[in-house]
Amino acid sequence: MRMLNRLRHALKARMGASPTSEFEISAGHKILDDESLAERNGWRDMIVAERQHRAYIPLLEQVHAGQPRLDFAVAAQAVGATGLTSPFMIEIGCGSGYYNEALNALLDQPLRYLGLDRSESMTSLARRVYPRVPFVTGDACQLPLADDCCDISFNGTSLMHIADYVSAIAEGVRVSRDWCIFHTVPVVENRSTTLLSKEAYGREVIEVIFNRSEIEKIFGEHRLAIEAVFESFPYDVSAVMEEPTWTLTYVCRKK
Numbered sequence: 001m002r003m004l005n006r007l008r009h010a011l012k013a014r015m016g017a018s019p020t021s022e023f024e025i026s027a028g029h030k031i032l033d034d035e036s037l038a039e040r041n042g043w044r045d046m047i048v049a050e051r052q053h054r055a056y057i058p059l060l061e062q063v064h065a066g067q068p069r070l071d072f073a074v075a076a077q078a079v080g081a082t083g084l085t086s087p088f089m090i091e092i093g094c095g096s097g098y099y100n101e102a103l104n105a106l107l108d109q110p111l112r113y114l115g116l117d118r119s120e121s122m123t124s125l126a127r128r129v130y131p132r133v134p135f136v137t138g139d140a141c142q143l144p145l146a147d148d149c150c151d152i153s154f155n156g157t158s159l160m161h162i163a164d165y166v167s168a169i170a171e172g173v174r175v176s177r178d179w180c181i182f183h184t185v186p187v188v189e190n191r192s193t194t195l196l197s198k199e200a201y202g203r204e205v206i207e208v209i210f211n212r213s214e215i216e217k218i219f220g221e222h223r224l225a226i227e228a229v230f231e232s233f234p235y236d237v238s239a240v241m242e243e244p245t246w247t248l249t250y251v252c253r254k255k
Contacts, residue, residue, distance in 0.1 A: 025055055025201060029240045032195040032206070042203030046121040051201040053096040053125060063102045071157070071184050071233035074249050075099060076106035079152065081228045081251045082179045087151035088112040092140050092172060093158020097126035100133055114150070116143070117158075141167035148177045157184040160208050163195060166218060173222045173254060180224060182250045184232040187212040188243050196240065209241055212248070224252035 042048055059069050068076075079089065086109050091099055094115030103111050115135045117123050123135045138144040140155075141164050153176040155168070162168045172180045186209045188194075193214050196207045219226060228251040235247045 026198060028199045029196045029207065029237050030198070031240060032197055042200055042205040044119045044121055045203050046125070048201045048203050049096060049119065049121040049125045053098065053129065055201070056096070056098045060098055060101055063105050068102065068106060069233065071247075072099075072102045072106065074230045074232045075154075075156065075181075075183050076103055077230055078181050078183060078228070078249050078251045079103060079107060079111070079154070082152060082181075084151055084179070086110050086112060087179075088114075089152040089154050090114045090116060090145065090150040090175060091154045091156050092116050092143070092168070093118075093156060093161070094126060094135065095122050095156075095158075097130050097133060097135060099154070099156050100130060116140075116145075141171060143171045143175055145175045147174055149175050151177055152179045152181060154181045155183060160184075160186050160210075161205055163206050163208070165208055165210075169218060169224075170222055173224060176254065178254055180252045180254070182219075182252070184235075184247045184249060185210055185215065186235050186237070186245055186247050187215065188241055188245050189213075190243055191241055194241065196237070209237060209245060216250075219250065219252055223255045225255050227251050227253050 059072070062068060063072055089111055091113065094117050097115045100113045100115060113133060115126055115133065116138050118139050120137050123137045126135045136144065140158065140162055153172040155172055159165055159168060159182050188209055189212055191211060193211045194209050196209065197204055198207050216226065230249040232247040232249045235245055237245050
């Protein structure tokens with residue numbers, strides 16, 4: 001814990017007093033058409049990894065104080081809904097690994113955890129922050145993992161940043177023996193699934209807003225039964241989507 005605190009203080013000093021003093025965490029949403037669709041590599045930038053972790057430090061402090069933000073509380077509720085004892089969970093799109101810390105603080109039992117992210121900047125930072133936790137660099141659409149290798153594949157707020165989300169869902173199903181959790185998925189009721197660009201922590205990234213019926217149909221096509229749905233952290237991009245948006249966390253079981 002002392003090592004973690006020292007690293008957190010170093011990140012605070014490096015990034016300044018406020019996580020939003022020089023950049024917006026999420027801003028500038030624009031709809032992408034087919035011609036403009038191109039890979040946005042903002043998540044691979046080390047400064048983005050550091051800024052994101054810096055922004056989550058006070059949220060983790062709230063978790064340890066017994067006042068978790070809704071998305072952390074819902075993540076713990078979703079893992080608990082599987083009914084598993086001490087499950088082995090792989091987080092796909094783990095960032096700096098903050099969900100491992102939050103879930104182990106919130107759950108009544110230990111969680112065995114491996115974090116995976118496409119960004120080497122994210123996984124290298126995660127190894128520095130949590131040196132005793134395993135992290136792997138890999139593509140969510142081509143996971144470097146064996147079939148049925150975990151109890152839970154947990155897509156923690158990253159499905160929304162994967163343009164080829166169908167492949168990411170298929171890979172999450174492949175590596176899990178039983179359960180797949182898709183956490184904080186932004187949805188709309190009427191508009192078709194829509195790709196956006198935005199600035200996250202000062203760099204351009206892709207974002208996907210899912211038509212609820214479409215994403216649930218994809219789950220079914222990949223042998224997933226939706227066992228529970230929780231409303232998660234509020235997310236309003238209605239100005240761009242022209243209808244209300246919100247987020248859901250899906251707890252799915254392989255058929």
